[in-house]
Amino acid sequence: MTTVSSDVFPTRRIYSFLGPAGTFTEAALAQVPEARGQVWKPVNNVGEAxxxxxxxxxxxxxxxxxxxVDGGVSTAQDALATMPGLRIVGEYLVPVDFVLVAKPGATLADVKLVAAHPVAYAQCLRWLSREMPEHAHLPAASNVASAMGIIDGTSDADAAIAPPGILEHHDLELLAEHIGDNVNAVTRFVLVARTVAPPTPTGADKTSLIVELPTEYSGALMEMLEQFATRGINLSLLASRPIGDALGRYRFVVDADGHIADERMADALLGLRRFSPQVIFLGSYPRADRAIIRYSDRYSDEVFVEARDWLRGLLSGEPES
Known part of the structure; x- marks a missing residue:
């Protein structure tokens, strides 16, 4: 997608993504139907986006x-935890493959310093250690930026780890391909907008949250997890991140199977709200794999509704049937 100035089409929607053109993030944005034909704005980092x-x-x-391969992207998790007014509205999966490129005429034997985004570097570390055990790593802002530094001479690196698509746009020497350590590697991306109402449940949804523990005491984490376990909710992600105000203080990034409109999920969120001093609802949105969420009948919406009706009857003095 060619990047277009927002001044040309002022009525078009604008989408920020980690640039420049050719990144995996751009490949994720290409999966968003409503973004096609709109303005795509490359930025330098997650915070800027x-x-x-x-x-x-x-x-x-x-x-x-x-x-x-490398788990959660900490910069993104921390940004979502500290920047209010944001809501995840969709997720997208991009298979990850990497090539090692250099200036024309270079050989693998010439490489001592490799430019790479830290996540990409981690995903290629075994290959690099095996093929170039004495190499050093030069962090780059993005997978494409690692190669662009070699092209424009602003980088001291001898080679760069980049997406295969870089070769379609620039004259670079291909030193090696398929250098990722895991052929099944996938990166998960999320589309983030300003706070909006969650979309209608699809039955194949995910809810993302950030939760702080109230205080440090034995069993605090277990008590938080019980809010999900006792309602039959599976967690697909549980990651800790330091809050930063004191040593040993953490917040937890949670992805839970289900939608906030599901009775069991709503009940779990109410439990979390009573338990935690800080619960950030990041959004309920369709899963990228569209896998239908399965759960026991005892956690169906009808069971929760019946239980509430039963309690209302007790409070109103209705005779029990």
């Missing part, structure tokens, strides 16, 4: 949140 949304410069931002 989300600030664009909060401050109204963009309608939404695509950011990486998790990958199957």
């Amino acid at each position: 989300l600030s664009d949304v909060v401050e109204g410069r963009s309608d939404a931002a695509m950011i990486a949140i998790e990958n199957s």
